[in-house]
Amino acid sequence: MARWEETCVSENITTKEMIIVKRGKKYQDSAKLVDRLKLYDPAEAMELAQKTAKAKFDETVEAHIRLGVDSRHADQQVRGAVVLPHGTGKKVRVLVFAKGEKAKEAEQAGADHVGAEELVSKIQNDNWFEFDVVVATPDMMGVVGRLGKVLGPKGLMPNPKAGTVTMDVAKAIADIKAGKIEYRLDKTNIIHCPIGKVSFGTEKLLDNFKTLMGAIIKAKPAAAKGQYLKSVVVSSTMGPGIKVNPQKVNE
DSSP, X not given: OOHHHHHHHHTTOOHHHHHXXXXXXHHHHHHTTSOTTOOBOHHXXXXXXXXXXXXXXXXXXXXXXXXXXXXTSGGGOOEXXXXXXXXXXXXXXXXXXXXXXXXXXXXXXXXXXXXXXXXXXXXXXXXXXXXXXXXXXXXXXXXXXXXXXXHGGGTOSOXXXXXXXXXXXXXXXXXXXXXXXEEEBOTTSEEEEEEEEGGGOHHHHHHHHHHHHHHHHXXXXXXXXXXXXXXXXXXXXXXXXXXXXXXXXXX
């Protein structure tokens, strides 16, 4: 047991408090601004996320939504995509698997990388991942499928529900560059999504947050029973979690 842990045990400090003790001074100062027992209104939460962002860079604000579903069941999966009105503030690198005219269309639309089998080899052999989103035309999915074990765990596999398997590659690229994000449940039934940068300000962050929450609520599976939104938390990259009242996410 580390010395700081021994001190916490001897002082009868809780596990959560132990974590805060181990954090840096900036985090501790930020954590003091947040009432961990309170459920904040969305606007209050966005303001706090900005106040608690103490890093020297423009931190990303993220939303973490725990749902009352079981992702192990196919009929309780929650996955989709939504265009945030103000984007994410991040330059998104798009890789497109396409051939012929569709490849030319992708290049003209601003794709960062366009190709076919040669890109599959580059990813497999060179461990190359200089991209954030993958788009593919339907006829290329046989080729892209060979990368399933590599792209899947990273959440990069093209998917029709997310609009990344399509013949309209130009629209897909435009949407992604404009701020389209994909949301999906992880194994613990939580969705993690960026909703912008601290520099956006409260109003833009709130707009993006409400857009994301609206899409997630709309995507509620018919098989879901009981409380759908179990908990909603927002935080900046280096800041503490701020609990949002699930009943007020669209207010």
